[in-house]
Amino acid sequence: MSQELHHHTMRAVTYTGAGGREVLSVEDLALPVPGTGEVLIKVTAAGINRADLLQRAGNYPVPEGASEVPGLEVAGTIEETGAGVGNWDFGTPVCALLAGGGYAEYVSVPAGQVVPVPDGVSLTDAAGLPEVAATCWSNLVQQAGVGRGDWVLVHGGTGGIGSFALQLLKALGARPVATAGSAEKVQRSLELGAEAAINHREEDFVARMKEITGGHGADVILDVMGAKYLEKNVAALAQGGRLVVIGLQGGASGTLPIGKVMGKNAVVTGTMLRPRPAEEKAGIMRDVAEHVWPLVTSGAIRTTTDAVFALEDVAAAQDRFEEADRTGKILLVTGETP
Ligand SMILES: NC(=O)c1ccc[n+]([C@@H]2O[C@H](COP(=O)([O-])OP(=O)(O)OC[C@H]3O[C@@H](n4cnc5c(N)ncnc54)[C@H](OP(=O)(O)O)[C@@H]3O)[C@@H](O)[C@H]2O)c1
Incomplete structure (x- = not known):
């Protein structure tokens, strides 16, 4: 220069x-x-x-x-x-x-x-x-250790992070499921690679996740809601499941059901890039x-x-x-x- x-x-x-x-x-x-x-x-x-x-x-x-x-x-x-x-x-x-x-x-x-x-x-x-790729890679792969065949719940499947996460997970051989806030966004989530998508305004994602995975639950959850979804996310986890919180759109402090975390050998974690x-x-x-x-x-x-x-x-x-x-x-x- x-x-x-x-x-x-x-x-x-x-x-x-x-x-x-x-x-x-x-x-x-x-x-x-x-x-x-x-x-x-x-x-x-x-x-x-x-x-x-x-x-x-x-x-x-x-x-x-x-x-x-x-x-x-x-x-x-x-x-x-x-x-x-x-x-x-x-x-x-x-x-x-x-x-x-x-x-x-x-x-x-x-x-x-x-x-x-x-x-x-x-x-x-x-x-x-860069931001979505770094966030998705560091949280899904490095933090949560997503593997082939893992069921992964991605909250907000059509957002900037969600759109990338669904595609990355599919490419890595995982089984992504999305939540989304409208019928159009449910459809778009499926196009982006989700095996199933749940309308979070109309459906209970905990019950739907159990149903979709044949009772197994989510091996990994990528959460952007924080407090509002904390208890529900723990309920939706599979045995050995990992909840990674990266957003606080639903509040910054909630009640963690520790007994359930212990009973599931689960991990609740979060990162800020x-x-x-x-x-x-x-x-x-x-x-x-x-x-x-x-x-x-x-x-x-x-x-x-x-x-x-x-x-x-x-x-x-x-x-x-x-x-x-x-x-x-x-x-x-x-x-x-x-
Ligand atoms: N920790 C970090 O390092 C890091 C890095 C990057 C981003 N983030 C966080 O990740 C989040 C997403 O960022 P972004 O840039 O992708 O923003 P964005 O494009 O605005 O995405 C926000 C997403 O949140 C979803 N959402 C809102 N209310 C919801 C609810 N009740 N249930 C489920 N999903 C809901 C929206 O889905 P609908 O519109 O379908 O409702 C939307 O897909 C933000 O909270 C951001 O701060 C954190």
């Missing part, structure tokens, strides 16, 4: 306070300078995640040292490398998992969190992959590139882009994210919308 670029500013989104769409502002900020071990990415597109909306509402503190600019994932090209980073050439198409800073024209990120774009995926669609140390994120992204990207390239896992908005239209993009009929990912692009 030319020295001159350091004096340039970039367009970036900031939150001017905690609240709704009125706190969104697109501003000129100084270009980030990549530190030791970091690369500067010229952003083509950024993915929107639930965490960005929680942060906007003031319910998700920014981890220490992370950018105040929202955005946990991008795709783009290598613009510059910091000291100690030798293996990326200028202009290489990449995607990256971030601790923040994605809703911008440029972002600086530890090199270990940067991976090549899977073959066959556009630079725009690739922006929707964003504050994990850079080395751990790098390890996850290495695994993702090695084990998950080939599944994307083969077409076993498809990107699920719902809509693409210009960075300047971030308010409309986040509005769309919150609409009930949205499935899959919403992306922001720094250039022309496709």
Whole structure:
């Protein structure tokens, strides 16, 4: 990168306070300078995640040292490398998992969190992959040890995480079952690879899960509800089952039926990706590139882009994210919308 670029500013989104769409502002900020071990990415597109909306509402503190600019994932090209980073050439198409800073024209990120774009995926669609791929791989495979033939209950089968989880599980030979909030989303979950899908507004998922699995229950549950589903999730687990909580949409503290956990030799666990140390994120992204990207390239896992908005239209993009009929990912692009 030319020295001159350091004096340039970039367009970036900031939150001017905690609240709704009125706190969104697109501003000129100084270009980030990549530190030791970091690369500067010229952003083509950024993915929107639930965490960005929680942060906007003031319910998700920014981890220490992370950018105040929202955005946990991008795709783009290598613009510059910091000291100690030798293996990326200028202009290489990449995607990256971030601790923040994605809703911008440029972002600086530890090199270990940067991976090549899977073959066959556009630079725009690739922006929707790092966060969901890292979350699904680290929780389903590393945390819960999902194996072939395991029954896995995925709450919210058509969300960003859910859409990816169902496809990954099917590709790994597991037996995914989804919950979803409408007849259309039940249908979409089946298309994404669920063996069965349960309408969580109309059906009792504990009873349905027992029925679907012939009385066995869920070997693994990927939960995004937290407190509201804690007791029901434990009831839906099979012997030796693992419940992994990754979202708190139904509250942060509940009552854990410890006796049932003991009786089932079950594990109740949870993880949070964003504050994990850079080395751990790098390890996850290495695994993702090695084990998950080939599944994307083969077409076993498809990107699920719902809509693409210009960075300047971030308010409309986040509005769309919150609409009930949205499935899959919403992306922001720094250039022309496709
Ligand atoms: N811990 C971590 O590291 C980590 C990382 C990434 C994401 N997350 C969390 O994972 C969750 C999903 O993130 P996302 O970006 O995929 O958001 P998203 O696209 O908005 O997905 C949210 C999902 O929650 C489902 N849901 C809402 N109420 C439900 C209920 N009562 N029963 C079952 N499902 C319900 C929705 O399904 P319907 O619309 O069909 O009801 C939707 O599919 C969020 O809570 C996010 O904070 C955590």
